[in-house]
Structure formats: C-alpha cells, structure tokens
Amino acid sequence: MSWYRVRMSKLLVAGIALWYALVPMTDVSSVVGYVARIAIVLFGIWLLGKRGVSRFLEGRMPVKATFATVLLATLAIISAGASGELGKLIDFVAFFGGIAGYFLIAERYPLQARDIFLFTVTVLVAGILLEITGAPGTRGEFGLLPFTGENWKVLIKGPHFTGWGGVFLLFSSLLFSNQKGWKLKHLLLLLLAWYLIVLSGSRSSIAAALATVVLWFSGTARRLILRRPYIGVLVTLLAGLSMYLAPVLIFQGLSAEGFLGTLLKISPGQEDVTAGRFLTWLYHFELFFDHFWTGAPSQMVTESGEAMSRELMASNESFFTKVLAKFGIIGLFFQGAFLFLSWFALKNRSYEGYIISIIFVVTTAASGVFGSTYYVYSVVGYWGYFSLLASPPSGARR
Numbered sequence: 001m002s003w004y005r006v007r008m009s010k011l012l013v014a015g016i017a018l019w020y021a022l023v024p025m026t027d028v029s030s031v032v033g034y035v036a037r038i039a040i041v042l043f044g045i046w047l048l049g050k051r052g053v054s055r056f057l058e059g060r061m062p063v064k065a066t067f068a069t070v071l072l073a074t075l076a077i078i079s080a081g082a083s084g085e086l087g088k089l090i091d092f093v094a095f096f097g098g099i100a101g102y103f104l105i106a107e108r109y110p111l112q113a114r115d116i117f118l119f120t121v122t123v124l125v126a127g128i129l130l131e132i133t134g135a136p137g138t139r140g141e142f143g144l145l146p147f148t149g150e151n152w153k154v155l156i157k158g159p160h161f162t163g164w165g166g167v168f169l170l171f172s173s174l175l176f177s178n179q180k181g182w183k184l185k186h187l188l189l190l191l192l193a194w195y196l197i198v199l200s201g202s203r204s205s206i207a208a209a210l211a212t213v214v215l216w217f218s219g220t221a222r223r224l225i226l227r228r229p230y231i232g233v234l235v236t237l238l239a240g241l242s243m244y245l246a247p248v249l250i251f252q253g254l255s256a257e258g259f260l261g262t263l264l265k266i267s268p269g270q271e272d273v274t275a276g277r278f279l280t281w282l283y284h285f286e287l288f289f290d291h292f293w294t295g296a297p298s299q300m301v302t303e304s305g306e307a308m309s310r311e312l313m314a315s316n317e318s319f320f321t322k323v324l325a326k327f328g329i330i331g332l333f334f335q336g337a338f339l340f341l342s343w344f345a346l347k348n349r350s351y352e353g354y355i356i357s358i359i360f361v362v363t364t365a366a367s368g369v370f371g372s373t374y375y376v377y378s379v380v381g382y383w384g385y386f387s388l389l390a391s392p393p394s395g396a397r398r
Contacts, residue, residue, distance in 0.1 A: 098373025163205025
C-alpha cells in the first residue's frame with residue numbers, strides 16, 4: 001500500500017471513530033443525530049453509486065454480484081410494497097447497502113491491525129470523556145475500576161459497549177502477534193482486552209471472546225475449517241443458535257454465588273433475565289407465522305415508549321428472530337447474509353476474516369449490533385472483515 005493510502009487510511013479511521021463516538025447516532029430525535037444519519041445515507045449513496053455504476057458500465061461488475069443485487073432489490077421492493085411500509089425498504093437497503101459500502105471502502109483503504117486498534121481505542125477514550133463530562137446522550141454508567149462503577153462492573157458507556165471494545169482489542173492483539181510475534185506490549189493489550197470483556201458483564205462479549213480464542217489457537221479447527229468450508233458455515237450456524245439455546249437450557253437451571261453468579265447473572269434470587277427473552281422469541285415466531293409473506297406491522301415488533309409490552313422487552317437482544325417477525329420470509333436473507341460472510345471468508349482463504357464472522361453472529365444474536373450496519377462497532381467490524389479478505393495479515397498461518 002502506498003504512503004498516501006496508509007496516511008489516508010489512518011485519517012479515515014480516526015475521523016470515523018470520532019464521528020461515531022461523539023455524534024448521538026441512535027438519537028434521531030435530536031437535530032444532530034438526524035442530520036448525521038442523513039449525511040451517512042447521502043455519502044453511502046454517492047459512494048455506491050459512483051463506484052457501482054462505473055463498474056457496471058465498464059463491464060467490471062461480476063455477473064453473480066449483478067444478479068444478487070437485482071434479486072435483493074426486487075424482493076425488497078415487493079416486500080415493502082406488499083406490507084405498505086416504506087421503512088422496511090429503507091431498513092433492507094441500509095443493511096445490505098451498508099455491507100456493500102464497507103466492501104468498497106476496504107478495497108480502497110484496507111485496515112491493518114494497528115488501524116483496528118486505533119479505531120477501538122479512539123471510540124473507548126471518547127466514551128470515557130463523554131461519561132466524565134456528562135455529555136448529552138450518556139446514561140451515567142461509568143467505572144474504570146471493578147467494584148467502583150455500577151455494582152461491580154467496569155463500564156465506559158454500558159456493558160455491551162465496553163465488552164465489544166474489549167473483543168476488538170483482543171482481536172487486534174492476536175493480529176499483532178500473528179505479524180510480529182508475542183511482545184510485551186501485545187500481551188499487555190491482550191490482558192487489557194480481557195479486563196474489559198470479563199468485567200463489563202456482557203455475556204455476549206464473553207462468548208464472542210471465548211469463540212475467538214478457541215478458533216484462533218486450535219490448529220485442528222483451523223485446518224478442518226479451511227479444508228472443508230461447509231463445516232465452517234455449520235459452526236457459524238451453531239454459534240448463532242447457541243446464543244438462543246444457552247439461556248434456556250443452561251442459565252435457567254444454573255445458579256452460583258459470588259463473583260461468578262454476578263458475572264453470569266445467575267445469582268440465587270436474582271431476576272431471571274432469560275424468561276423475558278424466551279417470551280420475546282416465541283412472540284417473534286408467532287408474528288412470523290401469522291405474517292409469513294409480508295412480515296408483521298413494524299409497530300408490533302419495534303419497542304418504543306414507556307408502556308412497553310413484556311413480549312417486546314428483549315427485541316433488541318434478538319436480531320435474528322426480530323427480522324423474521326418484521327420481514328416475514330424475506331427476513332431469511334438477513335440471516336443468510338451472516339452465513340454467506342463466513343463462507344466468503346473461507347472461500348478467500350481468510351481464516352481471520354472467518355473468525356470476525358463468528359463474532360458477528362454471536363454478538364448479533366444477543367444484541368443485534370451488526371444488524372445495524374451504521375453502529376460504531378459495526379464500522380470496524382465490517383471494515384476489518386473485508387480488509388482481511390483484501391489483504392490477509394503478513395505471517396498469517398495457513
């Protein structure tokens with residue numbers, strides 16, 4: 001990569017990280033948040049239009065990619081038209097168009113391990129500053145030392161926000177070790193990552209981190225998955241299913257005292273967080289079968305207001321069942337996209353990219369974070385994923 005590209009990549013990483021960390025993206029009721037979303041949509045349309053149309057006109061657009069684009073666009077329009085909700089079309093375009101946009105960005109400005117590290121650190125530090133200054137949009141969840149924040153947790157902007165940051169620091173430390181060997185600074189980064197992951201109290205982050213470490217250091221798993229990609233896709237499917245099965249099959253009948261019980265939210269007498277989620281999943285499936293072709297009306301799926309029904313209390317923590325309820329049969333394309341990302345990484349012989357796809361599935365099943373392609377950690381996730389496919393890390397083990 002040329003010096004210019006390297007410098008532009010670093011500027012983009014720092015600028016986008018600050019943008020997403022400081023602008024209240026999820027608060028569309030504010031003027032700043034609304035304008036920010038419009039700016040991102042316009043930038044995405046310009047980027048995709050400029051590069052996508054030029055490729056098509058120059059005959060450089062692969063036939064399969066052209067067919068897939070036309071098919072998805074047609075299905076999205078038909079589904080939105082049948083349901084009478086333009087918002088569903090916007091959500092469809094935002095998800096698949098967002099993924100395509102990261103692919104185009106990574107082609108021109110691929111991330112390196114140091115870029116993923118820089119992005120994550122920028123986001124976390126910005127989150128710390130926001131909490132310290134009490135900026136609008138913060139929730140007052142802050143504590144950098146265990147047992148001094150909310151209950152016992154280490155929090156920056158929230159359990160999941162902190163845990164996901166730790167997962168990407170963990171992943172960047174592994175990439176550093178792959179390129180330069182295990183040095184003291186890489187070990188310290190690894191310890192910092194686990195500090196944030198474990199003491200954030202985010203069970204989805206802990207699960208994603210454990211899956212990352214097992215897949216990274218298991219030579220048997222690496223050889224088997226690279227030689228037989230269909231096994232890798234099956235592992236991806238099982239990883240997503242485990243996030244639904246574990247709360248029901250394990251945590252409902254498991255209890256523990258002390259630190260472990262608090263960490264996994266299974267202390268005796270503590271409210272069972274899995275009961276509400278199981279009820280939400282059943283509710284989503286009921287809506288899916290009742291509105292199989294067009295999906296249920298959005299107001300029946302999207303949680304809003306203070307008087308939220310119990311069936312919707314865990315909707316944000318169940319992306320895969322939520323899209324089935326909202327989009328009907330078309331929702332399967334959202335789920336299939338995550339399986340495709342795993343297969344695509346293995347097709348390109350990028351085992352590191354495949355591991356990121358596992359992180360996608362685990363955390364999305366539990367929180368829906370990568371279902372929102374504009375979210376702060378979605379940026380570094382998709383951008384890093386396609387970057388690894390475009391330029392695998394030097395010294396990578398094959």
